[in-house]
Amino acid sequence: MKLRGARRRHRSGALLVLLAPLAVSACTSGTEVSNAAGCDLKYSVGSDSSDKLSYADLDKVGKIDVDKGTKVAVVLKTLSNQYWSEVKRGAEAAGKIHGVEVVVQAAKDEASESEQLTIAQTMVNQDYDAYVIAPVTDVNLAPAIRSISEKCKPLIDVIEPNVKATTYVGADEISVGRQAAEFLGKNLPAGAPVLHVEGQAGSVAGENRTKGFTEGAKEAGLNLAASGVGNWDQNTAYDVTRQLMQRNPDAVGIYAANDTMALGSAKAVSGVSGEGVSVVGTDAIPAAIDRIRSGAMSATNTPFPYYQGCKAVEAALQQLSGNKVPAWLESAPTLITRDNVDTFFDDQGVVKDTGSCELPSA
Missing domain, CATH: 3.40.50.2300 (Response regulator)
Incomplete structure (x- = not known):
């Protein structure tokens, strides 16, 4: 060439x-x-x-x-x-x-x-x-x-x-959704009811995350009780999550297909049934990292x-x-949780800069 x-x-x-x-x-x-x-x-x-x-x-x-x-x-x-x-x-x-x-x-x-x-x-x-x-x-x-x-x-x-x-x-976006399901499966009881907040219709990345989460939830022995479309938007995800939680008050886990929606889901959970609902997102944006540190979100996953x-x-x-x-x-x-968040992110929730395009190492 x-x-x-x-x-x-x-x-x-x-x-x-x-x-x-x-x-x-x-x-x-x-x-x-x-x-x-x-x-x-x-x-x-x-x-x-x-x-x-x-x-x-x-x-x-x-x-x-x-x-x-x-x-x-x-x-x-x-x-x-x-x-x-x-x-x-x-x-x-x-x-x-x-x-x-x-x-x-x-x-x-x-x-x-x-x-x-x-x-x-x-x-x-x-x-x-x-x-x-x-x-x-x-x-x-x-x-x-x-x-x-x-x-x-x-x-x-x-x-x-x-x-x-x-x-x-x-990433292989199917694996992104599957990883979220595997995390919930390891941290929730067998058969636990979970919810899914999907991304925007027409986004192949979003559709693949949904496919991976749906398949992964089944394999992990979770009960995917309901889902709704959040359109990658925090306010929309907040409204959708409130509705899903009201209809499924026993739900103990939520996967929102990006962190912007996960922020809305976490806010909705705190205002509905609150206690014991594990919220997982994708992307590891600074605001989500802050919520993981505070315990308002359980995890996110990211390609950085x-x-x-x-x-x-x-x-x-x-x-x-x-x-x-x-x-x-x-x-x-x-996968980013409270256990490893400080390895990759600074106090502002920003990924640590290596001074080059080389990724930080665990």
Whole structure:
């Protein structure tokens, strides 16, 4: 792969890019993306690939060697959610570490599909060297994804697993939900009734977490009594949890598919039946870490969004350097409880910064 040279020629105007109709379809959306003729990059659904590596081992694929002035565009779902704020912080940290410009933009909220597409298309037209995206759904950024692949630019997908990109940086989301169920199964009596607050409809990551939790609860001998949709929103999750608890007052465990919703669930639990309900979330945002320390939440699991953002930018820079990065950089979830929270997080609930993109060790 000769991306560095190709990128220089593209900038100078000396390279004429010929587009060939090499169409490939996204896994469930029917979206088509076309590679530029002679493009050495492969766009695939990374979560379907056996070509994977732990994102902690990304530095093993080669040395980052990019030109001064390299620019990476990052398009996130929103910055109103602390998870994505941490991804942003990690992405920008990678820019400082490697001396490149990283520009992060995001939609107003996780329901703003068309706004996010407008942001992405604008950044594509500004011709960055590489792109990191976290689509609201697996289809809403399809036109921008098509344009990026036609330009033969590195495209790193964070979290949403059903998108064709050069590399997917994320967990097996089914295992995320399953890990939450296993935790509750180990800490609750056999047959205990539990509840589930689901993420936004249309999010493959959310749907996979629900699948993993449902399967895991059955295997752990729990009784999944009821579920409701929280739409990744704290207030919605609060209302949904109150309703579920009123209908199922014997419930002793709740899994909310992200921490923003888990905060709402924890608040609702304290105001309904209160005592003895174990609330588990996903993401390890600072506010959730604070609740774990106080005992208002029992656990969360996380791929460490700060390091996920850092590694996503590094993956783009690796590809710009001509190095082969696997289709899937797997960020296996780490379970965070009161027993190990201080190992990974500081007093403010922020993941400990190693000064590089290398993860903190237990």
